[in-house]
Amino acid sequence: MPEVQPKQQRKTDIGPPHYEKFLPPIIKENYGRWKYHEILKPGVMVTVSESGARLYTVRAASPRLLAIDKIRAYADLADKYSNGYLRFTSRNNVEFLLSDESKVDPLIAELGALGHPVGGMANSISSIVHTQGWVHCHSAATDASGVVKSVMDELVDYFTEMKLPGKLRIALACCLNMCGAVHCSDIAILGIHRRPPRVERDKLKAMCEIPSVVSACPTAAVRPATIDGVPSVEVIEERCMFCANCYTVCPAMKLNDPLNDGVSIWVGGKVSNARTEPMFSKLAIPFLPNNPPRWPEVTEAVRNLVEVWAKNARKYERMGEWINRIGWPRFFELTGIPFQKEHIDDFKHAGLTFKRSVHLTH
Amino acid sequence: MPEKKRKTPKLDELEKGAWPSFVKEIKTAAEKNAMAEDLLGQLERSYEEKIGHWKHGGIVGVLGYGGGVIGRYSDLPEEFPNVSHFHTMRINQPAGWFYTSDVLRKLCDIWEKHGSGLTNVHGSTGDLVFLGTRTEELEPTFKELTDLGFDLGGSGSDVRTPSCCCGMARCEWACYDTMALTYFLTMHYQDELHRPAFPYKWKFKMSGCPNDCVAAIARSDMSIIGTWRDDIRVDNAAVTEYAKSGMNIERDVVGNCPAKCMEWDGKEIKIDNKACVKCMHCINAMPKALAPGKDRGACILIGAKAPIVEGALLSSVLIPFIKLEPPYAELIDLVDRIHEVWSENGKNRERVGEFIQRVGMGNFLEAIGVEPIPEMVAHPRENPYVFYEEFFEEESEENPKP
Numbered sequence: 001m002p003e004v005q006p007k008q009q010r011k012t013d014i015g016p017p018h019y020e021k022f023l024p025p026i027i028k029e030n031y032g033r034w035k036y037h038e039i040l041k042p043g044v045m046v047t048v049s050e051s052g053a054r055l056y057t058v059r060a061a062s063p064r065l066l067a068i069d070k071i072r073a074y075a076d077l078a079d080k081y082s083n084g085y086l087r088f089t090s091r092n093n094v095e096f097l098l099s100d101e102s103k104v105d106p107l108i109a110e111l112g113a114l115g116h117p118v119g120g121m122a123n124s125i126s127s128i129v130h131t132q133g134w135v136h137c138h139s140a141a142t143d144a145s146g147v148v149k150s151v152m153d154e155l156v157d158y159f160t161e162m163k164l165p166g167k168l169r170i171a172l173a174c175c176l177n178m179c180g181a182v183h184c185s186d187i188a189i190l191g192i193h194r195r196p197p198r199v200e201r202d203k204l205k206a207m208c209e210i211p212s213v214v215s216a217c218p219t220a221a222v223r224p225a226t227i228d229g230v231p232s233v234e235v236i237e238e239r240c241m242f243c244a245n246c247y248t249v250c251p252a253m254k255l256n257d258p259l260n261d262g263v264s265i266w267v268g269g270k271v272s273n274a275r276t277e278p279m280f281s282k283l284a285i286p287f288l289p290n291n292p293p294r295w296p297e298v299t300e301a302v303r304n305l306v307e308v309w310a311k312n313a314r315k316y317e318r319m320g321e322w323i324n325r326i327g328w329p330r331f332f333e334l335t336g337i338p339f340q341k342e343h344i345d346d347f348k349h350a351g352l353t354f355k356r357s358v359h360l361t362h
Numbered sequence: 363m364p365e366k367k368r369k370t371p372k373l374d375e376l377e378k379g380a381w382p383s384f385v386k387e388i389k390t391a392a393e394k395n396a397m398a399e400d401l402l403g404q405l406e407r408s409y410e411e412k413i414g415h416w417k418h419g420g421i422v423g424v425l426g427y428g429g430g431v432i433g434r435y436s437d438l439p440e441e442f443p444n445v446s447h448f449h450t451m452r453i454n455q456p457a458g459w460f461y462t463s464d465v466l467r468k469l470c471d472i473w474e475k476h477g478s479g480l481t482n483v484h485g486s487t488g489d490l491v492f493l494g495t496r497t498e499e500l501e502p503t504f505k506e507l508t509d510l511g512f513d514l515g516g517s518g519s520d521v522r523t524p525s526c527c528c529g530m531a532r533c534e535w536a537c538y539d540t541m542a543l544t545y546f547l548t549m550h551y552q553d554e555l556h557r558p559a560f561p562y563k564w565k566f567k568m569s570g571c572p573n574d575c576v577a578a579i580a581r582s583d584m585s586i587i588g589t590w591r592d593d594i595r596v597d598n599a600a601v602t603e604y605a606k607s608g609m610n611i612e613r614d615v616v617g618n619c620p621a622k623c624m625e626w627d628g629k630e631i632k633i634d635n636k637a638c639v640k641c642m643h644c645i646n647a648m649p650k651a652l653a654p655g656k657d658r659g660a661c662i663l664i665g666a667k668a669p670i671v672e673g674a675l676l677s678s679v680l681i682p683f684i685k686l687e688p689p690y691a692e693l694i695d696l697v698d699r700i701h702e703v704w705s706e707n708g709k710n711r712e713r714v715g716e717f718i719q720r721v722g723m724g725n726f727l728e729a730i731g732v733e734p735i736p737e738m739v740a741h742p743r744e745n746p747y748v749f750y751e752e753f754f755e756e757e758s759e760e761n762p763k764p
Contacts, residue, residue: 011508013552016454032530063384067391068470075463084463134408138418145384153379178668184580258412273572292409293372
């Protein structure tokens with residue numbers, strides 16, 4: 001006889017737990033009463049309350065993609081050093097929230113032993129915000145985690161030290177959908193497709209609505225067509241700018257292409273309002289090949305950009321502020337990046353990006 | 363237990379180096395989990411072939427929700443059967459990403475039982491991401507999550523999981539309580555968050571000050587960024603300390619002021635607060651000496667998005683200053699009016715920013731009942747092509763016959 005289960009109430013729409021449950025007592029007591037903060041050394045910050053209370057934050061790098069074993073290891077460290085309290089940052093770093101300053105250095109040592117460098121504060125490179133890449137995404141033009149790992153292995157000293165002129169924020173998106181704020185980053189690494197979608201007709205018929213595929217195209221490159229008596233779509237190839245919006249709407253419009261997919265590099269964006277207004281990143285390098293597992297061309301390009309900026313920028317000057325001061329011709333000269341046709345905008349309102357003065361250095 | 367250990371020479375290369383390795387993470391999970399083992403195999407294949415092997419499409423989820431689960435399938439299911447389904451679950455994070463070790467362990471236990479044992483902490487929008495499980499595991503996972511007090515986040519054309527900086531919990535610059543507002547909006551819009559009914563996604567992001575640590579201005583349809591209206595608070599004794607410690611206040615602080623509203627005579631900072639644009643630079647440079655004023659609130663901006671479909675947009679000013687205190691009635695009223703106009707008139711996959719571009723900001727403002735003001739523009743229009751709607755039909759006192 002099967003057991004009769006009592007009917008259970010199915011819970012929905014409960015939302016996340018209230019954050020207060022997870023705040024350490026020192027934060028609850030000083031919530032909204034913090035007076036100032038001070039960065040004591042790379043990755044370590046003290047926040048001081050009007051009451052005199054001192055909260056120590058230790059920030060460590062994380063690969064974002066974490067096994068539950070690692071999360072449990074973080075939990076163990078939190079129990080040992082921060083009364084079980086920890087948080088994560090908008091750039092996927094882990095932060096331990098300590099009330100006891102004497103525990104800071106032992107915690108840093110244990111994080112180091114676990115393979116998680118401490119840093120990412122003030123004038124440093126914080127962790128790279130990134131997307132899923134080949135680990136989980138259907139439209140990825142490159143991997144995300146592998147490129148990030150390769151670049152950060154090269155730049156890790158800029159994470160663990162504070163030797164840069166200002167902040168440097170790097171982000172990676174594995175296609176133009178940009179599931180990260182890469183379009184406003186000091187350096188953006190962006191996966192790109194370079195060939196139009198290949199229409200898989202049988203699949204399209206079974207899976208997609210033709211009107212929504214057609215209307216998905218921002219340049220009207222996709223239009224309805226009857227092929228061999230079957231309703232389908234055709235692609236006007238010269239109109240396609242490889243955005244992959246049609247593919248997101250319809251899996252039968254596949255763009256992924258190992259021969260032509262790759263990486264582009266963008267520079268000079270920021271989201272902070274400090275000094276200058278937020279800016280979009282601009283194209284620096286139109287195309288670099290996918291070269292797993294270490295993406296040496298990408299790694300080298302990013303290292304070069306960081307070093308040229310670090311050498312030439314003034315204190316506090318972000319990448320975009322530095323370029324605005326010296327001008328783009330000088331940027332291309334100093335970085336040694338060749339300027340080519342692809343750098344010149346030809347989408348909507350492109351004329352606004354042309355140089356419309358004789359303010360030039362010679 | 364996974365049946366066999368695959369050879370992954372390319373990925374093994376990424377176990378080396380000083381930065382924490384995601385390959386080590388996948389391998390750790392693969393010791394106990396067949397899904398993680400097949401993920402490793404499929405990823406190695408991608409590294410060999412330079413192409414992804416995932417398919418999207420089809421609707422998967424939990425009963426009664428339209429969002430929160432991203433359906434994903436391997437296109438090599440025969441070779442990698444354990445990732446034939448590899449769906450993502452987005453779990454709405456606690457505001458500010460604060461956790462206790464206890465609750466993290468319980469979340470891990472759930473995922474050990476029902477999924478790959480792999481996560482993203484966190485995903486781009488802010489959710490805690492459970493990476494990879496089968497369709498039949500979704501409902502049992504959801505049951506255990508709700509028993510623990512967690513719920514799914516947003517996906518598709520719905521209110522996406524709101525996220526915020528740590529605000530008043532750990533930052534002296536928070537001009538409003540970002541975590542309280544995030545929690546409030548998340549709870550208030552539960553229906554809109556779980557059941558996609560908009561033209562496209564809608565993101566709220568809350569930053570406590572103009573430094574904008576969650577990139578609200580670049581990434582959210584409604585960006586709520588803290589600011590203040592009164593004078594920057596100055597402790598001149600502390601300014602002098604910074605100067606003594608070697609800071610070049612004239613060059614690095616005053617010289618970087620975009621409004622040119624500061625003076626430093628070696629003893630005192632003087633600020634013309636009427637001219638200050640609240641950029642944060644001087645406060646960032648000298649956190650012990652300067653602080654935002656006390657009349658604090660937020661600026662509400664609208665319309666940011668990444669490039670898909672018509673190009674990237676930054677948010678632009680909608681309400682220059684608003685006090686944000688519970689019950690947030692003015693804000694909710696504004697959001698509801700925007701949602702109504704956009705839902706009614708937006709096209710499929712048209713973010714509100716693109717909708718505004720299409721219909722015109724002036725028309726949009728009229729539709730949501732907000733008066734146009736100069737704070738909304740960088741400058742007035744440069745072209746003369748005005749779509750006038752009003753004209754005289756007959757002579758009047760105002761318009762006499764010539």
